[in-house]
Amino acid sequence: MTQGEKSERSQTAILQAALHLFSRQGYRGTSIREIATEAGLSTGNVYHHFPDKETLFTTLLSQYWEDIDDPELPFNKALAAGAFPDDLEALARAAEETIRGHRPYVALIYVDVVEFEGNHIRKFYSEMSGRFARFLESRYPGDALKDRLAPGFEPRTALMMASRILLHYFSVEILFGVPDQFGLPTSVALREMAGILGRGMLLPESAKAGKRRRA
């Protein structure tokens, strides 16, 4: 095996082990020795490939941030396929797959929030609305989308809100380990959520009078 191959192989082994352990024990709670052992290397070798412990952590977060941008990400594919705003249930299924595929990385965000006051992920979250805005501009140039949505809000707000609630729902289901968190099977809960996001929870103005009269 060439030296370059060995080096790369070791680095990914280290990062993999670090991801696994950081995401389950926290940053301070994980030792370089544990990481080295799980990667099948010596502690000294870890320091040969990475300057210090924190760099391991920030490298993993950067990986995540790149992954999230990948057009092949289920969630991004669903968006590109036009799931928003007309097929929110398809978007939900993509959200589930995305969280499931990045479970340890999501945990890393919680670790950053707790142990680094969110210092590493803050930039990512701040840039997020810009990412969504760019996506909308490329997928629906001009105000193409605005005319298809109800008035009174930015399309980006609607998109971010739908994304947030769906991704957070599955974070709770998968990372917190809570099935049927709304007291309904997830499929039903999603259908209802999609309905509320699309048509609202309040009675439409027109129907209100009728309903009231009937009551």
Added chain:
Amino acid sequence: MTQGEKSERSQTAILQAALHLFSRQGYRGTSIREIATEAGLSTGNVYHHFPDKETLFTTLLSQYWEDIDDPELPFNKALAAGAFPDDLEALARAAEETIRGHRPYVALIYVDVVEFEGNHIRKFYSEMSGRFARFLESRYPGDALKDRLAPGFEPRTALMMASRILLHYFSVEILFGVPDQFGLPTSVALREMAGILGRGMLLPESAKAGKRRRA
């Protein structure tokens, strides 16, 4: 000072220090010595009041779970005052105040998810839909609310969804430290979110034809 007073004072000092440190350094990342020092006590004394480290953690989570049930909690007061479903912006302000007042406890949830696989908080989250259901039944007996909401979903789903998105929004703003996460001032973003939750993001059926023709 009576013995009982001393004991209670020490216990709360220990728990306060533990909350502060666990919520900023994680569970494994916090030592009993640190807790004892911050509480102004000896390490041995901590073990006099609590059997082990994990009991400190679980005690804090139980405290949180009780707090969340308190009718005086801003969020609960807003609900009791009828903010749902007609004044979601008031509910949002209550959500912000609630998160701000329980910031370290929210961090504790993340710690539990990461370092205990969510084992301690899972029960709480599973019971949550029951809590909301009981609230709805007491505040709006029978189907009083169902007739005021659009058809096609459980009132509880709507309530939980609105609560989740609002509480999560402020968790990101306050714990993650991300201002204007939707690319808009929070006040505007909240107004838009409330509008979407209430009336939906899609064009109402009646308006659709008109809009299309105009385009």
Added chain:
DNA sequence: CAACAAAACGAATGATTGGTATGTGGTTTG
């Protein structure tokens, strides 16, 4: 005040921490 219990202290235990210094054997390159 005597007798007892609870509260508090702080040292000791053996294991583990992040990081470094040094040496060795294989890979590359002149």
Added chain:
DNA sequence: CAAACCACATACCAATCATTCGTTTTGTTG
């Protein structure tokens, strides 16, 4: 083929870990 280099392991450091324990101080009660 030798010199430079790189991946890697070993050994080591001072500091810290959760927990235990013998002891002292403080409060309560008869």
